[in-house]
Amino acid sequence: MSKARSAPVRAAFIHLALIAYTLVALFPVFLTLVNSFKSRSAIFSQPMALPTPSTFSLIGYQTVLSQGNFVGYFQNSLIVTVASIALVLLFGAMAAFALSEYRFRGNTLMGLYLALGIMIPIRLGTVAILQGMVAAGLVNTLTSLILVYTAQGLPLAIFILSEFMRTVSDDLKSAGRIDGLSEYAIFFRLVLPLVRPAMATVAVFTMIPIWNDLWFPLILAPGEATKTVTLGAQMFIGQFVTNWNAVLSALSLAILPVMVLYVIFSRQLIRGITSGAVK
């Protein structure tokens, strides 16, 4: 068979595989969304069916918005996620710049040390972290979560960003130095704009585990004032009775802000690639 004729067949297989993966990945989201708009009996009798006029119900959303302080939970989640991303990007990029740009004793060792966190899960240190937070009086504050998530996100951020920063032209930085730019100006004005696609990647990778995390909010900040969305949704799951309408509605609502943030970052991802710096 000639190459020209086999190409559409291959493309079809590739697309088939991709479509299958998309279906698998989206199915839970679809199920959550669909059932959040149905009455309780409809959820159990026909979990796969779309809401019809007779089964359509907003009872779940009503429960979520009336019971508990969901707006507050959302706010907490947003504050924690956005602050953590900002800190991870700022400190991660600075550390990556130092590692890729400057020659100093122990450079490689420092890079390995900072990347260690990729291999060792931060949850192993939960007890020590909790003790530390208690000692520092940070339990039941959003600060404790932001600190932990920043630490959790930094290793991967430094690893990815330092690889990208090595690709930024040396001549460009040299030109900046000759023109009298400070090292900070070179970092913020020359290097950061050029690694924006990598920053967006890091932001997405950092954001999702933080938003979805249940572990640290439960341990470090379970108080009513500091609950995050994922923790807040737990109050509808009881030992004997679970209010599925409310749980599904809370989770559906929780998807929205992440999607908005994702759209923002992926725009950056595409835009960053199109700027032409050096040949």
Add this chain to the structure above:
Amino acid sequence: MGSLQLKSIRKAFGSNEVLKGIDLEVKDGEFVIFVGPSGCGKSTLLRVIAGLEDATSGSIRIDGQEMATTPPAKRGIAMVFQSYALYPHLTVKDNMGLGLKQAGTEKGEIDTRVAKASGMLSLDPYLARRPAELSGGQRQRVAIGRAIVREPKLFLFDEPLSNLDAALRVQTRLEIAGLHRRLKATMIYVTHDQVEAMTLADKIVVLNAGAIEQIGSPMELYNKPANVFVAGFIGSPQMNFIPAEKLGQSGAKTIGVRPEHVALSRESGDWKGKVIHVEHLGADTIVYLETEATGLLTVRLFGEHAYAPDDVVFATPDRASLHRFDANDRAIV
């Protein structure tokens, strides 16, 4: 104003010594070119002069002032890079003016200087564009303009023409030569292209393996190379090197003869040989011979000649233009 003195500059990266004691004197208004094979340390030397790398030891003086601890921006230099290194987020005008802005020059003065430089390089129509919207040649002109605007004591060029295509390279070379005549500024230029070196330089510094092989005007290097390396590096096609004993000459180890200093004849001559290959360039004809006396011999004839492979010919070197080298590869004067 713009003189430069280097005294025993050494630079090592770890245990790898890249510059092994460089001494050099550049006078005000000179056009000096560092030339050498890749990895010879010429770019490192330029970066040391610019202050982008610290020398491991040695002293750098610009206009008599010690520069070892002076940051690049305060050395009174401007540099043009091979990859142009324009700021992607700034317009051509801002690219050219940034250095002055950082130095706190007032806006009117910046505008006049940018206008003057852009006029010189015919960049006026592009001042509002960003680097991404320019062609390679235009980008390099902007980079040169950025250097001119600073009115430096010393211009540093790091292989500025390497990324340009052949036609543009000749044109930009002419522009740089014209610029040097007009500005009468001191320029230091790094290249691995000996044609650029020969055509632009007042003084060529030939570097090899981190040390200076010879310093001289282009014609000095061509006519009186100090050693085998310089003799082989300057001139194209390369000089022919023949072991002296094959020619029955005593007192030298190697005899060098440039391809253009050999005459060819079909009837008689010193060395009988067979043509292996002929390159017709129009203005020149390059003939490669295999002779019993010398081995492979390159001969450059002016104009067009009808030699063909397997022709039997006789080659005769111009006695006055022979170069003799001793056992240490140094020229015997």
